[in-house]
Each structure stands twice: as C-alpha cells, then as structure tokens.
Amino acid sequence: MSTVIKTDGLTKRFPRVTALDRLTVEVQPGVVGLVGANGAGKSTLIKILLGLSPATEGTGQVLGLDIATEGPAIRERVGYMPEHDCLPPDVSATEFVVHMARMSGLPAAAARERTADILRHVGLYEERYRPMGGYSTGMKQRVKLAQALVHDPQLVLLDEPTNGLDPVGRDDMLALIRRVHSDFGISVLVTTHLLGELERTCDHLVVIDGGRLLRSSSTASFTEATQLLAVEVTDAEETVRERLSTAGLSVRADGPRLLLVEIAGEDTYDTVRDTVAELGLGLVRLEQRRHRVAEIFADDSAGHIGSQATQATPATEATHAAQADGPDDIHTGGVPDGTAV
C-alpha cells in the first residue's frame, strides 16, 4: 500500500461555514502531522476520512478504500483516538479495551490477548485492573491510544494526543507515537496545534488553515537551512548594522541585539567577525538560520489573506497576527512548546 490517504478536491460546507475547501493532499506511510489552528478543519477532515460525515464535494481514499462508499471497511482497518475524554470511569482499562477490540470485530479470545499486549506496549501495568475514574491524564491518554491500536489497524488517526500532558508525559507520548510507526509498522496521522513537537516526531507535515491546504511536504524541507545568518551581539546592534550595510551586506534587525544577515559568500562570516571585533563588542551568537515550521503561518497565511482579501474577516486577521507573534504555537493564547500546562 503506497498511499495511505489521498484526497482530491475534498470540500465540506456547513450551512454557515466552509470547513474544508478543495483540499487535495496525498499522504505516504509514516508519521504525518496534520497542523492547523483550532477550527482549521482538522477534526472535520478526520470525520470525513473515517467515512462518518459525507463530503460536500470531492473524493478521497483511505488505504485505497473510497471514503464515500467503503466507510465500514475503512473503520475496520483504521484506529481513532479522539481529542476529548472518552473513558467510562466505572470500568477498568482491561474491560474497556477488550470491549472496544470486540467492537472492531475481534473474537473474544483474541480481544483479550491483544488487550493484554497493547496495554503493556503503551505502558500500563497493574493499574489496568482498576476503574479508570482514578487514572491520571497521562494514563488516560495511554488507554485512549491503546483502544485505537488494539485491533492492529494499518493507520491510526490521533487527534491532539498530547493535550493536557505535562512536558515529561508529552515526551513519552511522542516517543510512543514514533514507536507506533517504527516498531508496530502502523502509519500515523497526528493532529496538533503545537508545532514544536511535530518537528521532532513527524516525517511529513500537512498544514491546513481555514480548510485550505497551505503546504504538504517533508518535515526536513520545513526546517532546512536558510541563507540567513543570525548574529547576536552584546550591545550597539544599530552601529553594527550600519557598518555591515556599508560593507555591502543586506541586514535587518530581528529582535533586541539580534541581526539577520544575508549570506553573500564565505567571506560574509569574516566581515561580521571583523566588524564586531573592531567595535570592541562581544559576539554572542553566529549561526546559520534554519526554517521553523511556524514561519509558514507567518508568511503563507499573510499571502493567503492578501489574495482572499474580500473574504478575510478582521477576526481571522487578528488570529494570523497572533500566530506571527507566537512562533511555536498556532493556537492563540495557548501554551508554548515545552512549558508546563
């Protein structure tokens, strides 16, 4: 199976909003991040991919099965971990996961065996026999992942799996998600609004905004090196900037005491070093800039608004402005990556 997910002009219109707008995307096996702000259409896309909600226009295939006509067959081969809490508190993890395995068509004996296996793989041991009402958020997320994996799907759709986890729990969950692909051989589509964690976990990123595809490419291409040099000095960055400009370099300021210098050639490094030394300043940092995934929201969405000026409301513009401010977090007012919730 080469292509895991393929959509062609997928559109979903609700009476008042267009949740997906002619989305055409192809996803290969691996760990794929689906990135977008809240309301960008991630959950709508997952619902359509599961065959639960019909698309207004366009077609799509999951594991080579048509989403419009082969929903039940897709749902047998795909696992889904919802964003929200979905665990009855008065039932044990074992009881719950066995039931969900049977709901996927596994015979009773196989359901019990695979439940024992998968709960061990996600890291739940003795506590699996206790009612889930007493579980921590981290344990609950593990059970939710386990129920999505118990029937050995070919693809899992994980909706915000790191929501509500502390930094350690988040790292554990991300490591587990990598293992789902590398050790279990299951392809993963994972949604999040936190970009930093996706850079580390995913092979490929699909970025959507306002129901439109912004970009779909490998994570490496998002983070490849740029032709920019970040120069951080201890003081007097204005003077440095003038000197460098005089030397024929293109320079712009990027925050306090931080300058971005366009690399004209090997001697650019020398010019910067000499200039700073002549002024008697300290050179804190001199490094080639890498792209960050967050930049796509600052750059591309600005262009998107420009071309769609008539449709853009003040509210969305405000959202985009906020995105540009918070580089690691598209979700306005959310928590930056790596910070405790």
Place this chain on the structure above:
Amino acid sequence: MALPSEVQSGVIHDIGYRNYTGPRLGRSYATRSLYTQSLRAAYGLGRSGKSKVLPMLVLAAMGLPAVVVVAVVVITDLKSLPMDFTQYLTSFGLFPEIFLAAQAPVLLSRDLRHHIVPLYFSRPITRGDYVRAKFAAMASALMLLMTLPMAVLYLGSLLAGLPFGTSTVHLLYGLAAAALYALLYAALGLLIAAATPRRGFGVAAIMGMLVISSVIATFVLGLNGGLRHDPVESANWAATLSPATLVDGLVNQVFGLVTAPQVLHAPGPLAAFVFAAEIAVLVAGSYGLLLRRYRNV
C-alpha cells in the same frame, strides 16, 4: 538500563509488537458484542460493585414474592395460583419501572456523558446498529426481570400438581404481557435517556413519566366511574393514558382474563385494536426518534 517494571516483577518480557492476522468478524458481530455488553451493564456486570446493587435488589424484589406465592400454594394445597401470571406483573409492576428508570440512563446517558458514542461510530457499526443493540439490550434486561418470577411461579405450580395445560397457557399469556411491557418501556425509557447526558435527570424524567401518567390514568378512570362496585365500562378507556395500564388493559381483554368487571381491560374488540395500535405507534415512534437523535452525533 532495564525498564522498572522488568526489575520489579521479573516476569514481563518484551516480546515486541505482534501483528494480528486472525479473523475480523465485522459489523453484525460488533453489534452483537455491544448488545451483550449493554445487557451485562444493565445488571451492573463488568462494572463496579456499587453499580450491581440496585439492579440485583430489584431482581430480588421481583422474584422473592413469587417464591412466597409458590410456598403458600404448596403448603396450603391450593387448587390454583392465588395470582395469575399477568396479575403478578401488574401487582409488582413498580419494579420493572424502577429498573427501567435506573438502567436506561446507564445504557445511553453514560455513553453520551463520557463521549463514548463517537468512539463506537469510528468502528464498523452504524448509528442504526447502535440503537438496535441498545434497544434489544434494554428490552431483554426487562424481559429477564419479568420472566424470572414467572418461571418460579410456573415451576411451583407444576410442583404443586396444578393442571399442566392451564398453567402453560397462562404462562404464555404472562410472557406475551412481559414482552409488551419490555418493548414499550424500553422504547420510551431509552428515548428519554438519550435526551440527557446526566444520569440523574434521566432517572427522574423516566420515573416521573411513568408515575405521573399512571396517576392521571387512575384519576381519569375514577372520574368516569371506573372505580365503583359496578364500574362504567367506557371508563376503561382511561387505560390508554399510561404505558402500564395500556398493556394491562390490552392483555386482559385479548386473553380473556376479565374475571370481574373491576379488572382493567380494553372495552371491546375495537378498543383492543386501538390499545394495540397505540402500543405499536409508541414503540415505533420512539424508536424512530431515537434513530434520529443519533443521526447527528
């Protein structure tokens, strides 16, 4: 560095992930699994110990009087059961009602409250399968509750040497009545339970519906002279106002169990037809609304 769990127990070995190559039994199997799980859940099985208390108490309360009746029949050597099967269901009709009010929300409100419904629909079953499994489970649970005492009565009457034919026929009448109660109660109870994710509201609303409708039915019956020594025949129409009296009235008329004019019954064959039609409309209508309720979950 070994994993902590390996150090502690010394028996857990990571044998790696194994793929599943066995059979996948599909939609109808999944629907049956949901039915079994829901039926068990209605009696608190597979759930915490606390949740078994009420259904088991109701089951005992429904069954124990039958044991007493049988004991009386055997000891005093009666020639017939002091209480017919259908009469037993009417007399202890409060218990199936309590059971319905307490457990219908367990089957539906709990899934809504804890957002388990979308999880089911991400699997092979459809919305229709979900409603079918839950309805069948609720009706079966009620049926089980009412069949238990009737089985005790039947075995007891055979033990006491009562005529086999009569007992069997009347048991069948009782089972038919129980099936009607189960279908009607399940349909109404589940419809109300599906309206709220809060269990408490569901319990109160279902109990309220059953109690208030039955009070109104009795009130209207009395106003029209149905409670006098020589009851007015047409007063029996009041039975259409409440689910319990509706089934009772229909069964008594159709099976010829009207031994005295005071026994509630559908007044005449046409009325029997109307009673039956009302039950059918209520069951089908509630089921249809239930399907609609889940169409957009």
